[in-house]
Amino acid sequence: MLSELESIVGISEIDHLVKLSRFLQGKKIVHINSTKIGGGVAELLTNILPLKHELGLDATWEIVVGQSDFYKCTKMFHNLLQGVKNQIVPDTLLKVYEQTNEENAQRLYDLLNEADFVFIHDPQPAALIKFFPNRKGKWIWRCHIDISRPNRQVWKFLKQFVIHYDASIFSLVDFARSLPNPQYIIAPSINPLSDKNKDLNKEDIEKVYTEFNIDPSRPVLLQVSRFDRFKDPIGVISAYKLVKKSIPSIQLILAGGSADDDPEGSIVLEETLTAANSDKDIHVLSLPPDANITINALQRAADIVIQKSTKEGFGLTVTESLWKSKPVIGGNTGGIRLQVIDNYNGFLVNTPEGAALRIKQLLSDDDLFKRLKRKGREFVKDNFLITRHVREYLTLLVILEQSRATVVL
Amino acid sequence: MESNILPFEIKDCSILSIATGKHALNTKELFTQLLNIDTDSIYYHFWGKLLRTSFSTPEFNNDFAQWIAEQIHDKALAEKLSVLQPQDFGSIDDLRQELLDIIQNSLEQNTVLMYTNAQEPFYFLKLGMVVFSTTKIVNEPRGFLDAIDELSYGSLYFHFIDARRRTPNHRDDFSNWIALFDGYEELVDMIINIDPFFLPLSKLKEKISKIFNMYFK
Numbered sequence: 001m002l003s004e005l006e007s008i009v010g011i012s013e014i015d016h017l018v019k020l021s022r023f024l025q026g027k028k029i030v031h032i033n034s035t036k037i038g039g040g041v042a043e044l045l046t047n048i049l050p051l052k053h054e055l056g057l058d059a060t061w062e063i064v065v066g067q068s069d070f071y072k073c074t075k076m077f078h079n080l081l082q083g084v085k086n087q088i089v090p091d092t093l094l095k096v097y098e099q100t101n102e103e104n105a106q107r108l109y110d111l112l113n114e115a116d117f118v119f120i121h122d123p124q125p126a127a128l129i130k131f132f133p134n135r136k137g138k139w140i141w142r143c144h145i146d147i148s149r150p151n152r153q154v155w156k157f158l159k160q161f162v163i164h165y166d167a168s169i170f171s172l173v174d175f176a177r178s179l180p181n182p183q184y185i186i187a188p189s190i191n192p193l194s195d196k197n198k199d200l201n202k203e204d205i206e207k208v209y210t211e212f213n214i215d216p217s218r219p220v221l222l223q224v225s226r227f228d229r230f231k232d233p234i235g236v237i238s239a240y241k242l243v244k245k246s247i248p249s250i251q252l253i254l255a256g257g258s259a260d261d262d263p264e265g266s267i268v269l270e271e272t273l274t275a276a277n278s279d280k281d282i283h284v285l286s287l288p289p290d291a292n293i294t295i296n297a298l299q300r301a302a303d304i305v306i307q308k309s310t311k312e313g314f315g316l317t318v319t320e321s322l323w324k325s326k327p328v329i330g331g332n333t334g335g336i337r338l339q340v341i342d343n344y345n346g347f348l349v350n351t352p353e354g355a356a357l358r359i360k361q362l363l364s365d366d367d368l369f370k371r372l373k374r375k376g377r378e379f380v381k382d383n384f385l386i387t388r389h390v391r392e393y394l395t396l397l398v399i400l401e402q403s404r405a406t407v408v409l
Numbered sequence: 410m411e412s413n414i415l416p417f418e419i420k421d422c423s424i425l426s427i428a429t430g431k432h433a434l435n436t437k438e439l440f441t442q443l444l445n446i447d448t449d450s451i452y453y454h455f456w457g458k459l460l461r462t463s464f465s466t467p468e469f470n471n472d473f474a475q476w477i478a479e480q481i482h483d484k485a486l487a488e489k490l491s492v493l494q495p496q497d498f499g500s501i502d503d504l505r506q507e508l509l510d511i512i513q514n515s516l517e518q519n520t521v522l523m524y525t526n527a528q529e530p531f532y533f534l535k536l537g538m539v540v541f542s543t544t545k546i547v548n549e550p551r552g553f554l555d556a557i558d559e560l561s562y563g564s565l566y567f568h569f570i571d572a573r574r575r576t577p578n579h580r581d582d583f584s585n586w587i588a589l590f591d592g593y594e595e596l597v598d599m600i601i602n603i604d605p606f607f608l609p610l611s612k613l614k615e616k617i618s619k620i621f622n623m624y625f626k
Contacts, residue, residue, distance in 0.1 A: 012561035012563075015543075015561070016563065019421070019543075173428050173532040173534060174530075176428035178430050179430070182427055183427065183428040183430065184425055184426070184427055184428075184537065185425075185426040185428055185534070186425070392423075392425055395423040395425050395538075396537070398539045399539060405449070405535070405537045408541075409541040409542070
């Protein structure tokens with residue numbers, strides 16, 4: 001993997017990884033999240049762990065498990081932290097949350113108590129730290145979601161756990177909260193060698209046209225996302241309908257799967273199908289979690305990729321599409337703003353009307369379309385590949401190990 | 410004397426952005442935060458741009474000036490802040506005082522802008538850095554001819570930019586080391602005269618390489 005990555009990012013970037021990892025040999029690193037299947041965090045860890053192993057690091061990945069009320073509670077956290085209003089998490093669910101964390105703490109006690117570094121991803125396992133008063137290592141809370149304007153009740157509840165971590169990591173500085181621990185800014189990444197992003201041959205790409213009954217001679221819009229209201233699939237359909245009035249040949253694919261820790265996915269999928277109203281040019285695809293090559297092919301088959309989220313921690317599908325040289329029309333929010341630079345590799349929009357305008361503009365101006373296509377891949381190479389991500393994680397671990405912001409090795 | 414000069418050890422660095430938890434929504438708040446903000450944060454907002462990828466050369470060459478121009482739309486203040494160069498000041502605290510003087514003067518003259526709120530806040534960040542050895546060394550000034558072309562951007566940043574806050578004379582590591590040798594005054598002057606403030610690291614590397622090539626070939 002390292003040698004293949006070197007051919008993409010250059011020897012200097014790989015050299016950094018090798019040098020930094022030398023200082024972390026023998027250290028036990030554990031990552032904890034709430035699912036191994038579905039969603040951006042699971043995908044990131046699937047990519048990062050093998051690279052850490054190849055660097056000789058002792059890194060493992062565990063998940064917290066719970067009953068349906070636990071996931072109901074953490075989904076409410078997710079929604080409320082990202083700005084959903086007028087909801088309160090009942091005390092009964094908060095108790096289930098703490099109890100589930102306690103049960104998982106007991107199950108994982110020896111591993112976590114003795115680990116040198118523990119990465120806790122997102123709110124689901126954040127309370128684990130409470131049950132490790134004599135922990136040996138440094139604990140890091142890695143927040144992947146947009147908590148720039150969190151619900152006060154939920155944030156106050158979570159903060160009682162988060163303040164005990166040795167450091168926290170946010171994808172954007174805008175998401176950082178007032179905390180007593182140092183807050184590092186580290187953007188996520190994609191693995192250019194994974195099934196989701198590796199180069200495909202022409203046949204693999206053409207296969208998706210047949211499989212999903214898509215006409216390759218007509219323009220294709222694509223949004224790949226879990227069926228989640230923050231991803232605004234209904235807004236994408238509204239934009240498509242506005243475009244359809246002037247470009248009747250347009251086709252839309254809404255492709256997504258579900259995550260084990262997301263109990264609302266099926267409801268939002270139903271809402272999306274209702275909004276699609278049996279339009280034969282709208283293809284709503286509910287894909288299995290391992291449909292990585294299919295998603296890769298769909299992204300390569302599309303003319304324009306949309307990620308019209310209203311809240312977005314980062315938006316890995318944006319990075320994936322830019323890597324495939326596709327212009328992206330993204331919601332003007334969160335991590336999408338870090339990736340889509342207006343009129344350079346895509347457009348940022350605030351409404352379905354804005355998305356429709358930009359789709360029409362791109363489909364009618366060939367020069368603009370070609371110009372935006374060219375820039376995306378280079379931008380991802382410089383900023384959002386797994387090598388930069390792992391380098392920053394390793395840098396953070398060395399800094400934490402030495403307890404200084406500037407470390408000379 | 411020259412036989413006692415230790416070889417130049419090329420180092421590399423990996424950096425991280427750290428949030429300070431402080432932000433400003435308008436010029437008045439920027440002024441207030443600058444009174445006490447960590448000097449590391451002021452340093453970051455003058456030099457950090459070199460380590461970030463950008464599509465185009467920003468109109469103004471430090472983050473404070475760029476934010477004032479983009480978010481507060483006070484071009485006059487942005488121009489005044491933009492002319493500041495950290496290497497012209499004895500310390501970051503001296504630079505802080507100059508920043509404060511300029512902003513205060515502007516606030517006194519233009520009270521309307523005092524409370525003009527930005528759409529995007531100014532977030533104060535600072536740098537985390539791990540420095541490590543590359544095992545590459547240069548034994549005499551001519552050795553830089555090849556070494557410069559092989560430098561990573563991390564090495565270039567560490568020796569040419571970060572050196573300015575580490576060294577007593579606020580100069581880069583290359584010219585300081587070459588100055589230990591007799592007869593290289595012209596080369597040292599050429600290196601000192603490079604103004605790194607307006608160049609991305611890729612162009613800075615080209616420029617340094619060109620100087621060594623001109624001098625030795």
